[in-house]
Amino acid sequence: MNTLAPAQSGLLPQVTHARNPGMALDLDWVAAVQANTSAIERRAASLPGRRSVKKEWQAAWLLKAISLIDLTTLSGDDTAGRVQRLCAKARQPVARSMLEKLGLPGLTVGAVCVYHDMVETAVRALEGTSIPVAAVSTGFPAGLSPYKLRIAEIGESVKAGAKEIDIVISRRHVLTQNWQALYDEMAEMRAACGEAHVKAILATGELGTLRNVARASLICMMAGADFIKTSTGKEPVNATLPVTLTMVRAIRDYETRTGHKVGYKPAGGIAKAKDALLYLALMKDELGHPWLQPDLFRFGASSLVGDIERQLEHYLTGHYSAANRHAMG
DSSP states (O other): OOOOOHHHHTOOOOOOOOOOOOOOOOHHHHHHOOOOHHHHHHHHHHGGGTOOOOHHHHHHHHHHHHTTEEEEOOOTTOOHHHHHHHHHHHHSSSOHHHHHHHTOTTOOOSEEEEOGGGHHHHHHHTTTSOOOEEEEOSSTTTTOSOHHHHHHHHHHHHHTTOSEEEEEOOHHHHHTTOHHHHHHHHHHHHHHHTTSEEEEEOOGGGSOSHHHHHHHHHHHHHTTOSEEEOOOSOSSSOOOHHHHHHHHHHHHHHHHHHOOOOEEEOBSSOOSHHHHHHHHHHHHHHTOGGGGSTTTBOEEESTHHHHHHHHHHHHHHSOOOOGGGGOOO
16 A cells, blocks of 8 residues: 555644744853864764665655755746746645545645745745745845845845745854854844744855854844754855754754754755655754754755655656656646
């Protein structure tokens, strides 16, 4: 029997956690944060051999992964038609016949992520669903446009219907250890988002050290970030396992000390189903079941859905199909 029960897939009724209210900047805590790079890298290297799921369990985890994807298009040649096709894929990420066999005909992705100019198009294309639109903002991807314009851009995206805002921090604040400036910037951006949830993009590939990543993660959480996110997807190095371990342990420490849960979003370079399984196992090991729900975990990805669909088809039929049969739209 190929059908998967909802409980088996992990797609049970979800708990929505309270937003992170933030806290006053605690520079003593920040200064105490360290990152043992060699130990983190050893732990990351061990992960691929420590978790393996097969058959119906693998299919269940892959269905879970689909529900956690921020389906994304962030290209200079984006058009209304491309975004509409992306939204159609978000509504129906896997062939209807396959989802019916798997017992989850209503499965959708976690969100659709676009540039500001495409927010209204995406909102219209997703009418009648609960799929939120996320907008990248604040001078994405470099974050170097005039500050007032970056704050105004947040407001415009919220006004256009974005329910989530992915902001980029000023990397120079991290590289120069100007933690007060980073905290003040993040707090103002959080305030500009209003009711929209804010994901703070650290651009970890440009921060130099894992200690910088850990400290920047903590300060963004102190300033009220609802999620911390690895990358814009435009840097030479994007999501990696060592960076992920560093960031999720910062999340764990923050929750331990404050009681507030913060979400995590790896983005850039996660294109294969096997990679998604590895990240899900890591999240479960490090943070537990709450971080396997879309209000606390997302993948920033575009091509990942296609590879997952191929793996699910293999589970159902015993055969792999060509990748071009699972296009984005």
